[in-house]
Amino acid sequence: MKIVFLPGMDGTGLLFNELILNIPREIDREVICLNEIQGVSYHQQAEYIAEKIGSSNILLVAESYSGRIAYELCNILGSCIAKVVFIASFVSCPGSLAKLAAVLPAYVLKPNLLPNWFMKMLCFDGRGNRVLLDQVREAITQVELSTLKQRLLNIAELDEPKDHQSTPAVYIEGVQNSVSAK
Template sequence: MAVFVPNILANNFLPIIRALQAKGARAIKLILLPGMDGTGKLFEPILASLPSNLDAQVITLSSLQGNDIKSQAEEVARLIGKQEVIIFAESYSGSIAYELAQFESVNIKHIVFAASFLSRPSYFSKFGAITPLFILRLNLVPSFILSWLFFGSLKRNDQVKLFKQALKLVPNSTLKARLKIIASLTEPEKQIKVPCTYIQATKDKLVNPESITVFQRLCVNLKTERVIGGHFIAQSNPKKCAEVVSEASGL
């Protein structure tokens, strides 16, 4: 009879032990860096889709003092400190994540680049600084066109509404400054040794598909995920993006 006691105890107490271990386990830190709007408002859909054992923190561009990619990366590095993190870098912030990967002091487990770019994303992007932003602010562009352009579908009304809400939080001068930065981007040279995943949006109207070749050349350890949706891929397909982040974190 005594021979079976350990098995009985294990069966009875194993669920309790696992629950205590899960409670005591430290959540994996996820840093989300937003796209050009910089507000983090557009992360609402993916934040709602992430697993609970990811400790997600959005670092907004509006909270940073720096006006260029490198100084913004330095500020983010100070905010991160020495903790191990996963970086989710959306669009514009891909360049910030690239710079972070060059800092030996930053303990990055994995970088997920979401429809990002490290050089000018298209021919037209070099004229970004002269984009008439007032057209968007005055609702002169029909929602179905914005939906098609940004989210890869004609009927993403909720996402378009969220985009317009985010746009209201950012002054034109700030957006023009970031468009100017994008227009001046040139292809970097240093490699990234941190494991990376690149999410390539299948219906991206803003980033040239060839932009991924820069990541393929620079990232020593790169996995590519083609995800259905427009350039705003974390909003077009938040559940799939959340799955990619979960896989990158090892969950």
């Protein structure tokens, strides 16, 4: 089985580094850098990734923004996706804050302009610490502002999925000082 990591809105995969360091080397794994793939919409991105990862037995790990990509990959690859692990992820628009963020001008998305309280609300639902915020800021600096803006628009325009998936899935949600799996 191969583990495929799909990163959050930054698209870099850098925020998976600590997790990947703790996975035994003999386990086949790949981090997809969203900034290197073609396609603007979730479905286009999923089609490109499906071609890249092939049709082997896959465990998807989707963080935040990539939840909908994982859903689309399940539609495209079907039973080739053995399981999906959603980490603080979503397949439809997560709320009004996402719609508000989509209308912000691109220059406001520069990580050094965003106050910590806003970053905590946007990225960690009001939680998070300085180390996490610094890691997110580092990842965001590696992404074009126009790309971030497009991803915010994608999130704001997400509708409810129409197809029910039979792929086994786990949802991991951060809660104050612990983690909850559903």
